[in-house]
Amino acid sequence: MIFRRLAYGFKEGLKNIFRNKIFSLATVGTIMACIFLLGVTFSVLLNVRATVKQAEDSVTISVFFDEKLPEGGKDAIGKKIKSYKEVQSVRYVSAEEAWAKYKKEVFKNNEDLLEGFEGKNPLNESDSYEVMLKDVKYHGKMVKQFKGLDGVRKVEYAKGAAEGISKANLLGAYVAGAIILILLLVSVFLVSNTVSIGIAVRKEEIAIMRLIGATNRFIRAPFIVEGAVIGIVGSLIPMGVIYIGYKVIVNYIIDKFHVLTNFMEFVPVNQIMIYLIPASLLVGLGIGCLGSSFTIRKYLRV
């Protein structure tokens, strides 16, 4: 019984698509555009997130100690910092390491200027803890906490970078969410329109079906199939376009704008498609089924 109903639903649903060729194509086209934009937004967002993450990882907080700190004081501060749940990792940077890093960064290619410093460490007493947080959004709060700790002389951090990254992250998520939501609503509306036309074309047939005792489920099945097929086709095609397009664009950027790769790393296409294909299929299927079931339900209630 169920198999027969499914077979009937598929057969009639596919027939509906071909009967309303132009509207079906228009709907597939619009869903394609929506899913394409969704895919592009998703790909860009994923890359932005990767870049942000990379930037986040480089935003650390340096905690310096009081000069007259008693024996074991530094360890106690280290333990205290580690105990915060917002803290990802804590690394002790000795004065020697700090000086070596400074020399490398500032006097690169000008080593002769260092002659006067031989055997001396101007950053003596500048050992510190380098603290990395789980999320850049905790920066402000944790800097305050660290400043308040006993034995801490100074806390240094890249204020602007930390706040900027946090805000950019949030803004990106909001904008992408809004775009995706609008596109989804437009798609549902379009599928609903196409199915309405299908219903209008088959009005007489549906009226006869009702009179001879067809259940609503039976009448609904072909329209749901129609919506689902349109949704799936409309989501698969842009996936192919995005797969090829992404590769071409990333290769082009790497080739022509090599300097960009210094501060941003592109997410590999396969890593994007792993999420994008199932998500798009689900969204396409969802749009198709939702649009058609709303419409047919409304019609059958009358």
Place this chain on the structure above:
Amino acid sequence: MITLQNVTKEYQKGSIGLYNVSLEVNKGEFAFIVGKSGSGKTTLIKLLLKELEATSGDIVVNGYHYQKMKRRQIPYLRRQIGVVFQDFRLLRDRSIYENVAFAQQVIEVPKRAMKRQVQNVLELVGLGNRLRALPDELSGGEQQRVAIARALVNHPALLLADEPTGNLDPQNAQEIMDLLVEIQKRGTTVIVVTHNKEIVNQMGKRVIALNEGAIHHDEKGGTYDI
């Protein structure tokens, strides 16, 4: 088979479709429903098909109590009732076989049984050799026979025919009426709504005459006179 008790149908704008109608039709009976336009014939048919809800009163058809029924039971009630319309209501893009098979498809009859039953019913209405023809290739009388075959193929207990001869010439009209009588003789209850005075008077069947939504007269072997 059919019981109506004090049935009234009032439309939203206040007009009365049917007023306090009570009647009973037995299993296997043949009855005409006659009356002028606006007398309540169509309202009565729509109430029997449960396309409309009665404002008050009780309707029982083949054990289904309309007032107590749930919405989801309506398709199953309608499988007990075959309907034939004046304008045939055939699907123009499908063959005669497909039009009749459609009724069986809708109630999910297995394909093999469907083939046998469609063939049988088309033979009963005299169209056993026109299976592949499209409706537009048939005469009005033949198209009405297809519509009757579609109404009969699911073996309904009740056949409702709404002006089945309205679009036919006298000879075809007579043939359709003969076919309906034949169907009644096989045990199906048949109710025919008609304006065809000659046929009603000539057949000597039960006549339920409606006037302004109420029963004017209800007589076995009656006539059209209102």
